[in-house]
Amino acid sequence: MKYRLTTALIALAAAGAVQAQDNVLHVYNWSDYIAEDTLEKFTAETGIEVTYDVYDSNEVLEAKMLAGSSGYDVVVPTSDFLQRQIAAGVYGTLDKSKLPNLANMDADLMAGASAYDAGNEHAVIYMWGTTGIGYNVAAIAERLGDDFEVDSWSLIFDPEISAKLADCGISLLDAPTEILPAAMNYLGLDPNSSAKADFEAGAALLETVRPNIRYFHSSQYISDLANGDTCVAVGWSGDVFQAQARADEADNGVEVAYVIPKEGALQWFDMLAIPADAPHPDAAHAFINFIMDAQITADITNYVWYANGNAASMSLVDEEITSDPGIFPTEAAKAGLWASTVYSARTDRVISRLWTRVKTGQ
Template structure:
């Protein structure tokens, strides 16, 4: 009996210690916060942060579907990923009483997220942006002075892309983004479930595939920054990161990003807490911390991604805030498309189509 009581007491002590453990397990893209943000949060709260990095939304989805990820806060793609996951109970409802800095989030972006996550019950908008053309300004100008940098022709017209193959071209390894943009280029529905329409997008990518050095969802950042690539299909903020890294390294060129006149895919990443998060209190503390205007502004400045924090906009450098390719007008945003969630049958069709586009089938 005494032995049983001792064991029970030990278990209670262990449980208590775990409850008091000041730890946060964060899962996000690389360098998605200010360089000093994590350290500042740790200093202010005493909560130690473990920051794991992913390089694909699909990796996150697979890990979360398995359950027991061990993470407390994850930056999740709003649509189609969060949209697809909400019905199966992966994400915990947020306690908004513990998030007073929610008032800083742009109401328009909250409304957009609310179309996916009703009443924004499970998520807080963090960053947003578009997918399109990133390029080395100097190299592109030298090779093709009249290059159509404001058009998806830069990525999908074989006669154009072929000119830049020697200096390096890359594309995201992402069916939704690449085939979706190819469909926009063709004037078709970027969420199509029509096999023939999807095949037309496959054909567009297949025709430029011989000139693509690599399909990858993050390597193109350093490739552009180091001068190993001169053209890439990627995320808007990543191009700003590449330009910053090039400048820091003293490279004699700059990297730019342009919206496409045919239209762009728009994406939004939100902060969310898994239902089985081991440290939900720390999760709420972190989310509220990064919603401070000065914290959000630092992240937007250092990463180049567009902040969802309206109160932070006034803290941004005027040149950054005035960049219409990163903070486009309401009129320009009418050409944006937020990907929708596809059912399992359609997802399988898109996966096979993407493999065909890359020459894997």
């Protein structure tokens, strides 16, 4: 269920019009990324009304944050984006005295996140996941044979294999800093490399399979996978599971599965942070603290099928989820995961140019 309560415009207008002390909160989060009742419960408990907007790319979030005066109180950047936005002065430091539930967080994961945010001064983990492959089981079997095992990026990056799937639709995330490293990794290069040559090699690989890609989008694939409109999507773990759940719910005969390829995949953290110019910082702290409640986080994980960073909630998360290697990777799989890299503005420009080139086929 998507909470598209109002548009960003109304949020902006409202932010300008009301006093900072008002009992309202403006949240900007990824689409399909919260439980159905989370906001309701928050309002019931605190009396704070929530305006909730969604986006589906870190780039869009960053564009809005760097423009300044976004009017949002809580946003959810991914760790690598968080780091450079902190450097740009986008986020304020958290007042940990207002966040007693920090005690619930998994110390190991928070330590991992501190690589991007020294001392966890600006953000706490909301959810984390991997960027892998979602696919339509029957459609793959029909085209590649019943015995074909989907366990490799070759499904996309091998032109011969992906050509057989082009007719039923392959989609990639419109997220260059996640797809290009995956291509580099497939070529045996370091996925965390910042070398221009490595990115060019990754882009060249993508260009060879470009004719087989139907679109680049970071949220549409959820419904398309669920409806059978596409059969392979490089996507975020939880989103693929949501597609799976929707297909089950619709009972349309589509079976969706998620795999972390054997070559490895990106592991990322989405972080709750408060913009430095947030109009309602108190309400923002209250919201973050509320999210860190064991039951609330568990509810969200149970709904969106993303792993969280909350140790206290684990006992409340469905067994079905905790035992799924696509969500909580096995120790063997964990070894292949790589963390996201923070790029300089210059590398960033190289990446975005290459990406535009790949996407448009120019």
